[in-house]
Amino acid sequence: MNEMTTTTAKDWASDQEVRWCPGCGDYAVLKAVQRTMPDLGVAREKTVFISGIGCSSRFPYYMASYGFHTIHGRAPAIATGVKLANPELDVWIITGDGDALSIGGNHTMHVLRRNLDCQILLFNNEIYGLTKGQYSPTSRLGTRSPSTPFGSIDRPITPCMFALGSGARFIARGIDVHKNLPDVLKAAHAHRGASFIEIYQNCIVYNDEVFSSFTEKQNAAHMQLWLQPGEKMRFDAGTKGLALDSEALALKVVAGDDPSVIVHNPKNRGIAAMLIEMRQDEGFPVALGVIYEDPRPTFESAVVEQNAKAAEGKTPDLQALVSKGQTWQVEKEPHKL
Template sequence: MNELTKVETTLKDWETDQEVRWCPGCGDYAILKAVQRTLPQLGADPANTCFISGIGCSSRFPYYIESYGFHTIHGRAPAFATGVKLANPDLDVWLVTGDGDGLSIGGNHLMHVLRRNVNMQIMLFNNEIYGLTKGQYSPTSRENTRSPSTPLGSVDHPTNPCAFALGAGARFVARGFDVSKNLPDVLKAAHAHKGAAFIEIFQNCIVYNKDVFDDFAAPKGAEDRQLWLTHGEPMLFGNQKTGEIKGLKLDAANFRFEVVDVVDGDWQAAGVQVHDATNRMLAHMLVELPFGPFPMPLGVIYDDPAPTYESAVMAEKARASEGKDTSLAKLLAKGQSWTVE
């Protein structure tokens, strides 16, 4: 497998002639632009890039990216993407799915692409609702969500996508949200990771679940409700301008986080934890933090590369064919064969 050759492109080079058809105000527009802005910065080549999706609002994505793409079937995008990557390991593969597509019918397929560690970027758009099929509750919908399928309120306990990914063995887990200025940086980090890179992207469904993420994503007061993580940096949040800074401290005795005040910028004196993106146990604690008492952890939560699935498959194939004639024509003609005149 070769390193991807970087080429010079602009945002316009990644736009198609297709009319972008999402509901006005949908968060998918912002995600699309974030991806189209990021690809030129990565030096990505449209001729060597493939976007693969399943079924859902998010899965219209390949129509709007000027590259190769597959709009596949419900929940099976990971299987298609795995096949594409094995057929041509040098392709830059992006998988686009949603909370319904990826965590209901597609949960089994998503689990396996993560545990196998197939080298691709996996963007899961989480709007906590089924949008394309008109607003039924999804695996990530909060308890008491009222929808056409749960008119009295959902009694299901919601799935945590990042916890699912870690449990499935993912080696890269990150979070962002549709209109965040930091989303491109998260996408770049995912692309730099060699292996299955899982990004949960909170996405506002303007019609069926409007502003459900405003509790942490709304601009006003966001600094108090968002914890943007950077490897090797202290876990700080709060208002830098007013000096009202807080941080997360790890209570080693009880193995849990607590929020502490940071006085005069001295985070070390406050005992604030430094983020270690290679620490899997720390990642598990961060993705399970209850929002409200704690800020929403965002950015790269876990990043600890391991050998990829396709590299192991290619190595096994090389061993199996070593010293053998791998000509398909000769194999077909070998043994009992005849020619029809």
């Protein structure tokens, strides 16, 4: 492990002017990350933020660390190369619902199944903001946009379910402006392996208040379930809870003092799937915090171990390597007039 380093939030802010639309939720996420980094005790020179293309992907410019603003959907591929080249680096992937789940869907899937040690922050605003408001893979049925003027007929992706299906070992959710977001980031960083965090992020221009049913002050207390390992799944000021309907093998809402209220066990993959897919229109809250965590060995550690075994008892010899197998030499013919 790297030694703890003392920094402040200001140390993590670059000298670049932050340029997003006024009121964009990206500002809040940026501040949350900058406030969180000192608490992690990591060094700026050993930290890398890697992004693809989209509004969120301007993020590396605003962090006073190393960073790459790469190409559309390919941030996981670049991040994999960075981590394999230097496993000691602390790698963060910044992406959006379009960048990660459309053109970059296969790259996101592979970085999760491989379990590269990194933090993946997926900003989900359910719209393509940078390219002026077209519908995205997470846009809801009926979403009207320049590319779906009569309403979207695509069934949207559920990012956390995509991550679970791809073999992710850490899945969490947060909200751009919520005070609990830094805690979610800390939990993701403490996990060894690919940590997938979906962040509900408001696009004030093209999809304003799309999450208001559970983020607005008057709705938050009733419709947000912040999960804590080892604690009962209660919400709505503790007056309601979640229990398992054994006959239907599904979750159900019960009174908060009901003895059947479930205790959150992040290793329970089946319950995690149920929590991810809860629907507000069926009377359920939105599951937030760490939904699933069950660590396993990381991809880069396996690669390092494999390379070390392959190199045992061998002396590096580049000339021998390039000369191995079938070789021939082209003799220069005499110059002919």
